[in-house]
Amino acid sequence: MLLATSARAIPRPTGRACSVSAEAAPGGPFRKRPGLPALNAFLAGCAPGHLGIVLTEHGEDFLRGTMPVDARTRQPFGLLHGGASVLLAETLASMAGWLCLDEDSGEQLVGLEINANHLRAVTGGIVTGTARPVHVGRSTQVWEVRIEDERGKPVCLSRMTGAVVRR
DSSP: OOOOOOOOOOOOSOOOOOSSOGGGSTTOSOSOOOOHHHHHHHHTTSHHHHTTOEEEEEOSSOEEEEEEESTTTBOTTSSBOHHHHHHHHHHHHHHHHHHTSOTTSOEEEEEEEEEEEEOSOOOSEEEEEEEEEEEEOSSEEEEEEEEEOTTSOEEEEEEEEEEEEEO
16 A cells, blocks of 8 residues: 655654564554655665665555665665665664654664575666565564565565664
């Protein structure tokens, strides 16, 4: 489900984590649903924006985004750089985790650990990542991110664990 876009300003990421596991949350784990333009505004001027990452879809229990495979994201041998895949995965997981936080609690999500299995080489085009919750708790969150090529073939499978901390 693609959400309607909105140009209204939203506050910087802060908040309290969802208190139930994502699997049990009716309607998904997200507490807030800003429009895609507002979410993409967070990426401008920092690493995700410089690599061309764009958030494209926000569903009931997922956040999706794309990244070009070009000179910004390839390693010297012409393949998609594993670090660029991890940057896409962490961007999607972190933004999705932030969407689960309560606006007023003064907490934020910070990455504790990320891993990635690089499954297929990509030399050009666009890759698409989809972050889905494994666990959304009060003090930790775990997100799985599947990155695919333009044919829908898996390129990278990543998992990020984040801590919910006080600002």
